[in-house]
Amino acid sequence: MTGTATVEYELVPPDGGWGWMIVLGAALSNMTGQCLVAIFSILFGGKMLSLGFNTTSAAVIMNTMMAVMQFSGLGFGLVAPSGFMVVKTYFLKARGRAVGMYMSGGNVGQMAMPHVVRFLLENYGFTGTMLVLGAVAMHGPVGSLLFHPLEWHAERRPVASEFKPLKGEPDGSTDCPTVDVDRTKLRQPRHFTSVTSLANSELGDVNEAVPVHYSKRLPTTSEEDTSSVRQKPQPVWRRVIAFMDLDLLRNQVYLNVMFGSACTITAAINFSLLLPLYLQRHLRLSMSDTALCLTMMAAGDLVARLTLPSFTDRLRVKPRLTFFVGTVFCGLTRSVIATSSGMVALCIWNALSGFSRGAAMINTNLCVAEVCPEHKLPAGIGFNMVSCGILLLTVGPAIGYVRDETGDYPLCIHLLTVLMLVAMMSWLIEGVVQWCRRKR
Template identity: 30%
Template sequence: MSLEKNTLMPASRVEKVTKLVPPDGGWGWMVLMGTALSNIFNQSMLSLFSLLYGDALEAMGHRTQGAAVVLSTMLFVTNFGGPIAGAIVKLSSPRIVALIGACSCTTGIFLSGFSTNIWHLTFTYGVLLGLGLGFIQNSSFVAINSYFKLRKSQAVGLANVGTGVGQTLMPHLVRYLLENYGFQGACLLLSSLSLHGICGCLLIHPVEWHMKKVEEEVTVEEKLQLLEEKHKNIVIRKDSKILSEITANGERRGTESSLNENVKELNLVKTSVSDVNDINDKSAPEPTQKKGWLKKLYDLFDISLLSSPRFLNIIIGTALSVTSIQNFSMLFPFFLQKVAGLDKQHTAFCMSAIASADICGRLILPVFQDKYRIKARWMLILTSVWLIITRQILAYQTRFEVLILMSCLYGFGRSMVIVARNIAISEQCRVEQVPAAVGLGMLTMGLIVPPAGYFLGWIRDYTGSYVVCITAQNLFLVVLLVMWLPDMLLLWIAEKKSQKKNAEQMQMS
């Protein structure tokens, strides 16, 4: 019976095809170097605000409230600049968007040195620098995502090491510049260093320049699919007459050499064309309709992504994780000084311990993730559990030695949130949707971070307890776990069922 079945079925044929795939290295390492260079001198400005502009704000007659206005504006513009950057990437390229962002950062730092009131500083630091940082974050991730597939987490981690290096070294440089050249001189020299970011962005070549050819063995069915995707103007039907028409009219469809080659390949696989009855419907060209400006904006920003509950779940979860770590970073120095009773020097040691461990985490954890093919969302779930336990223990410590150890553990775990957040978003969409998806993720952060920050600040002022505030920050990560764990378990069960079904089909064949 099985012999009769085999004779009725078409014989499977395996042939070699050449595909263009991302280099997963090569010039991609130069892209990482350029991104890291830009991060050292631009992204690190996020942590330098109080040190660089604190005295200038006091001279303008503003203190904590004025600083909050400028910082909130900068975070708002950075996150809301993400969707704009995503749209420009679709219209141009990541390289152009990164260059615009780097130029905006340099201009903002330069002009901030001439600020005479808080509104000048809000425009220069808040708007120009914030917009530049939003453009750089979006475009650099899109560029790295296009160059790397197998080692994506490792690549993003290496690019983000530049931010960690900048946060470690730049405060010492800023202190030196302020002492020797004053506020205006420090801003001018920092803007000149920011020009290195423009040089780094020039290293972001289009990935099409560096694609590599890979030969793969595919079956007849796979080859049909590849041909259909490559030449959508060829309608594949099971009727042999239409195949002969394609052969007769092939020269009018494109270049002679490539199309005749494809016709030969189609003739080779005629016996199995009956398995693709639905391709005709998918391949038929749809009548072109004129799009209105609303529809064009809808497509440009890929708003259709928001119709997916899973995508919404992911961007809200990543926003919660970023909100939690950002608020802890702002609260931690005050906790060390007012609760643990540390002086500024010991506080600086704890902050340096976090930054150093963060760099180590960005180098080590992505390698571990790529080696064992762990999804970014699982890494964020494991990281959230790590941060909850670490911070809750840290909240009750006062000894300097223990605080240094807990700072290192916290910084090591925090690094994965920075690395995996955009990867988790990109895993839920197609390659061409990545710029818009990352932009929508940043937009969600812009909507969640400010009110959540005010809420956590209110908890601290109302209770008068740093421990309660840290616990509230951990609750944001608990909400992330509640949102993500059921969905990830459902995906895991579905994947196991699919593997079991494929194994049964293989046994039957």
């Protein structure tokens, strides 16, 4: 039996079309799930006071909730990475803009929810408010109904063979027995094939994975016989490392990116916890004024997510550079907020802080994708979430303890700024080292 010639195709993402419906569905899920982070202190602040809880207790509750989301596939922790992966799959050139629009759904919820929660608490109390918010969260699964397999909308583009016949070998046949294959074969994108190989291969080495119908044509050497060669079994621990892509943790650049993004996310979550408490208990602002400040921050974040990706895509600005600049300015503006008291100044600086936060957050997973091989991206994002969970369980309660011991909200905000600047300093040092190596 001889194999017949095959025509292979690869799936090219539409970079638009139904992809924008994918963005809409992911944004809707993000809108109904992420808003709880921004309204946590407004929603639970009065309840915790009535129960006698202090800032440390609130920090433990908030950070434990977020850490569980980062560690598992539970709740919104399952929704967030899935939304990013499906949006990323449908876009190439416009990927930054699409991710920004997807993540902006959360900002729409953050803009509206402070005022909605204030209205609900004033009219229906804590129990009624929780019931309404539960109903709002049930609208999230509707967005997932718009998710379609990529094969339904992708362009099928023929690709050239990756292997040519050996010299003296007849074209289309080999000396080794082969199986009949279809004349037309649909080829998945290479990163999908690699992930499949990761699950099916014994060693899990996706870098060396080749299609089966090509591997039959690899030459044999004088030292081996294809009819008798046996693959030496590998130790279980090596299989576990390969299957879970733990070798990523040996990449110092990836570890640096993971550390920087984890510090930024941890600071963002704890700042969202502290800001309403700072505005209400330290500055003695009313609930409506506090909600206005939170809305201004969410509005600035939304503007950044909708506008910046278009410029960065066209100017080909790397995600890590945008993340670096956004994180530095975000930390500085938050420290300015901690020293402000006027309502106009608070609104302006909250808007600028939100804009800076948006510039950083839309590039979090893109920074991981920039330093992580395509076929190991799911594992890279997973490790990044785990590192965030670890910091949340350590830094968050520590910040709450400092607040309870000192009674100083501005000090805690400044400490979060220091955490972000330390992480970005490590990025800067890495950049300088890489530049020096290139100069050599």
